[in-house]
Amino acid sequence: MPDLLVSTNFVLTIVLLILIIAWIVYSVINHIRVHKIAKFISQKQFVKGKRRAQIVDLRERKAFNAGHILGARNIPFSTFRTFYNGIRSDMPVYLYDQSTALSSRAAVYLYKKGYRKLYILKEGYRNWTGKTKKRDV
Known part of the structure; x- marks a missing residue:
């Protein structure tokens, strides 16, 4: 059972990290796009x-x-x-x-x-x- 808890926490940490990285990439792309048009x-x-x-x-x-x-x-x-x-x-x-x-x-x-x-x-x-x-x- 403890192994399952550790792997669940690990998976949640990875998912959270991926979401944070995706948000940062989106923000940078949007910033660049706005600076190109205005x-x-x-x-x-x-x-x-x-x-x-x-x-x-x-x-x-x-x-x-x-x-x-x-x-x-x-x-x-x-x-x-x-x-x-x-x-x-x-x-x-x-x-x-x-x-x-x-x-x-x-x-x-x-x-x-x-x-x-x-x-x-x-x-x-x-x-x-x-x-x-x-x-x-």
């Missing part, structure tokens, strides 16, 4: 080019209303697949969220739909020090 830009680059681009805030409406980058349009990620077609594909698209997780996913989706001028705010909104606007609700 350019991560600094706040300085974002401010410099935002007049010629469409700025999309992917955070939920409540967070957007509490404060957003001046000139941004809110398309919450939760509804992004429904309303992305309001974004022009012939103009640069500047994406941001609280960090970069949602922006990366939105960029992959837009790329699949034919968008090619995709930019992601590298530091996310949480580190934004530029001009903002709040909406009174």
